[in-house]
Amino acid sequence: KNQVEQSPQSLIILEGKNCTLQCNYTVSPFSNLRWYKQDTGRGPVSLTIMTFSENTKSNGRYTATLDADTKQSSLHITASQLSDSASYICVVSAGFGNEKLTFGTGTRLTIIP
C-alpha cells in the first residue's frame, strides 16, 4: 500500500530560526515528489518538485532534499518568517500518468515572533 508519512505533525519555532520537515514514503513505482504549502483556508501551492534523479531543489528560503534509496525527503526552511506559518504537505506520484497521488497529512508549522 502506498503511503506518505510526515513528521512532526506540528512544529512551533521562533521567527528567524531554521527548521526541517520530514517525509517518508512507500510509493512504488516512484515518479516524483512534491512539497506544497497550504495556508489556512486556502488551496495548496507547489513549492518544489523532484524526480528520482534529483537530490536537492531550492525555492528561495525553501530547500527540499530527496534520497530515493531510503525513500526520504526533507524540506528545510531558512530564516523563517511569520508568513511561513502554514501546513506543509508532501505528495508522491506513483508512475508518470498515474492519476493517483499519495498525500501526506502534513506538518503544521507555526512561526512566533
Next chain:
Amino acid sequence: SQTIHQWPATLVQPVGSPLSLECTVEGTSNPNLYWYRQAAGRGLQLLFYSVGIGQISSEVPQNLSASRPQDRQFILSSKKLLLSDSGFYLCAWREFGLVGETQYFGPGTRLLVL
C-alpha cells in the same frame, strides 16, 4: 497564465439538502480536473477526476457525484448531504512538464453540514 476558480468559498447546509460546487479553469484547454476533500487533520482524499467532457472517474463510493458539462468546468454535487460530507473541498488541474506532472489547486470551498 492558468487560473482556477471555485465557488462558493464557504457554505453551510442542513443535512439532507442538495449540494452543487463549481470549479472552472482559465488559460488551458482539455485539462485533467480533480475534486479532493480534506477533512480536519487528514490528508487530501481524491474523490473524482476527469480527463475530458463527460468523462468522470470515481475513487471512493459516497453520496457525491461529479459532472463535467464543459471542457473547463467541473461540478461536484449531492442530492442529500450527510454530516460526514463536511470538509474542505479542493478542485485541481494537472499540468505536464519536463519533470512530470504538477497539480494546481483552487482556493477551496469550506462546507459545513449541520
